[in-house]
Amino acid sequence: MLVGIDLGTTNSAVAIWRDSEAELVPNALGDVLTPSAVSVDKSGQTWIGASALDRFATHPGETVTSFKRMMGTEARATLGKRDFSAEELSAMVLVSLMDDVEAALGERPTEAVITVPAYFNERQRRATRRAGEIAGLDVKRLINEPTAAALAFGLTDRGDQEPFLVFDLGGGTFDVSIVEMFEGIVEVRASAGDNRLGGDDFNAALVALAQPRLDADDQLAVMPADRKNALLTQAAEQCRRALTTAHEADFSITINDQAYTTRITTEEFEETVEPLIRRLRDPVLRSLRDTGIDVKSLSEVVLVGGSTRMPVVRKALTRMFGRFPNHTVHPDHAVALGAAVQAGLLSNDEGLEEIRITDVAPFTLGIDSSDEDAHGQIHSGIFSPIIERNTPVPVSRMQVYSTMQANQTRIEMGVYQGEARDVKNNVKLGGMSVRVPAKPRGEEIVEVRFTYDTSGLLEVDVHVPSTGLTKNLVIVDEEDKRSKSEIASSRKALEKLKTHPRDEAENIAAMARAERCYEGFTGDVRDAIGRWITAFKGALDKQDPRIIADARKQLLAALDEIEANPPL
Template sequence: MIVGIDLGTTNSAVAIWRDGQAILVSNALGDPLTPSAVSLDPDGKTYVGAAALERFGTHPNDTALSFKRYMGTDRTVSLGKRKFKADDLSALVLKSLCDDVEAAFGERPAEAVITVPAYFNDRQRKATRRAGEIAGLKVRRLINEPTAAALAFGLQDQEDREPFLVFDLGGGTFDVSIVEKFEGVVEVRASAGDNRLGGDDFNAALAGLVKPRLDPSGLLARLDDVKREALLLRAAEAVRRQLSEADEAVFTVIAGEERLETRVTAADLEEASAALIQRLREPVVRALRDCTFDVAELSEIVLVGGATRMPIVRKAITRMFGRFPNATVHPDHAVALGAAVQAGLLSRDAALEEIRISDVCPFTLGVDMIERDSNGHIHHGVFSPIIDRNTPVPVSRLSTYQTVQDNQRELRFNIYQGEARVVSGNIHLGVISVPVPPRPAGEITADVRFSYDSSGLLEVDVTIPQTALQRSLVIVDEADRQSEKDLAERRAALAKLKFHPREEAQNVALMARADKTYEDLIGDERQAVGHWITEFAGALESQDPRRIADARAILGQRLDAIAAEAPL
């Protein structure tokens, strides 16, 4: 059995594809949402989900919440005398979800599709995959959360849709994706996000605002720091949820035998959250800019994630886009349901055979290089992008570099993922070196090709044209190394992309036709065709499939028009 899992910061959910539809699986309490919480008692007994969440108020030192934010880092969480990494804690949540599926259907899942924030980097994705393996699952695929939500949204009526934006604000992360659905293809055009923005931050902001008013005598200061913060954050979350339905709520903390209370209004929450609301805008702008869309071109703004229930968030979205968002998809269920759709696709369910997903590379991939300024000074560790973020995958791109020193004997490329200009601000993925013959600086060149697929496989090929020497490096999730056959198939698929667009048959033919037309004409018409050829050559050099396709169509139409005007 293969299941779809939304491994969330605040809550997690599991769904299966059965009888032509995605079905959420409820836990032992009858709730499809399981809190992403783990707690340990002094005897070593482990609590997961609602039971662990209840213990947070009374045993905060033995309970872990929001550990998804630490995925891919070395940070550990202490529960009693034991230390856990985020992937260990996530594995316990995944095991609990698998227990629920087994209880409901009498069969334990062996495989899973697990969702991740679109803006998770390579380390965070590998940590998520590792959590699945620790839980005893074969992780068939990691799918971006907005992509999963788009699947759930797109399957509501099976109709094609103009570009729509998925606005996913969960407990700990914020993602934006711009998606199109046409002829059975769900295509992600761009993604952006903030992995440090979610409902937890709104809780903390509200607690910080209310604390002086709640406890003017300083009673809470006598409590242990961890205990105090746990009480404030639990109360803040309860109030935030109440303010989604009402204009006023009571913020209550019980400290020992003392009961501290104060009234909190929606205006208070809005005041506390002003800076957080402002941060929602930047990823939206970045995603729109990357896919060159205007807000007016979006047909829908689809809300996903429990934090989108907050009226202040919905009001901010309405102001931002000049329209009301679409709330027809359940914000807490959409991601898990979409993951189940992907699970159905992987199991080749007949009801889904016409649906395909096209995703994008969420981060820029490139190498480090040396750059000289106008004074001749050398600057090391400058990032040189090869595959830009939000490029449709699978993709293959080529860039050329040259030696910078006389008699240089080696070219060494460190491979990075990220957006910072200086590589120290990006994620280091690997390194590849190739020997070169000693020549004057700039005389020896290297063609560096990156090929990347939707599962995170990155193949790097470095070729020295002057010697025909080639070196290759494959950067892949650890789990993929277990299946050499699967790896070989994926590399073979990428190999089909490893040519420059100017070598593609249809582009070669069109360029030859344009050259012949240029030769046949004189005067202003010849100059016009020459300009068109230059424009098309520029599109080919960009290696952007969309730009090339558009430029090819335009040039073809122009040449057809000239042919139609020929005297014979």
């Protein structure tokens, strides 16, 4: 049996495609949403879902939530007598969902389509796939959450749809996708997002607002930190939900029969979370810029994710788009239902045979390279994009590179994912080395081809035309063990530059702005900004205040022009 699974930060859900429609499967409590929570005591007794969430306030040291934010990292949670990775914790939730399907339908699923945030990087996607494998599932496909939501939305009206925007704000992540539907094709035009923004952050802001008033005399200081934080987090969640339908709500916790309460108004909450609301704008603008679509050209703004219920979010979106957003699809159910639609497609269901999905690469993929400034100095560790973000997949792209040194006999290259100019600020996926004949600088070339498919598999082919040598790399799960030492080495090197002009405030600001612009554009504009950055770095290395001032002026003028008149 093939099922669709929404593996969420706050809640998870499972759905099946049956009798030409997507259907959510209830858990043992009759609910279609299962809290993504795990609790393990010292005896090894395990609770998953609602029962684990109930233990969060009473046994915070034995309970963990929001572990989806740990996916793809080395972070671990200590529960009971052992440590758990995010993949293991997620696998426990997946097993619970499979138990529910077996109890409801009499058959245990063996295959699954699992959703991931559109802005999950490659490590996070591989970790999600591993979680499914640990749970005993053959993960047939990872599908981006906004894409799944678009499928659920699209099936309510099988007619063609002008470009619409899916705004997905969940418990821990935020995604935006621009989607178009025509002649049975669901085409994702662009995706953007923020993996560290969701309902959890709004709760944290509410705690920061309420705690000083709740306990002005710091009476809670004697409590264990994990117990206090768990109580405050639960109170924030309850208060935030109450503010969804009321003008004011109590933020309250009870300890040893002593009640600690403060009243929070809608105005206070909105003022407190304004920095979070501002963070919602950048991914929206980036997705519109990457597609060249104007806000007025969007037919709908579709809301997905439980956190979109907050009035402060809906008000901000109404102001941003000049219209009321569409919330006809259930914000908590849409992603799981869309995953079930994808499962039906993979099963070649007759009712779905006319639907096709195209998706995009959420991040830019490329290699590390070197660049030469106007003064002849070579700068290494520069990101060279090969597949730009929001390129439709599957895709294959090639770039040609040449040697930077005379008599160079080897080319080392790392494979990276991200948007930053310096590769150290992107995610390293792997690396390879190829031998080349010793020749004068620039006379030996290599062809580097990236091939990226819908399942997130990246294949790298390197060809040396002069020798016929070809090397192939398929990105695998092993993390680059040198990354930590490389970062430490970089930090040590920067410590020696305390008096370097690059540390002066004006130069830091100019470089930061240039880096932001580099991440915000693609194609020729990005290449131009990269060249400006290289030139400015070359001026900084001269450590001549007059040269630096002139270079900074030129850089800022160029950035002013680009931002004032962005190309469509």
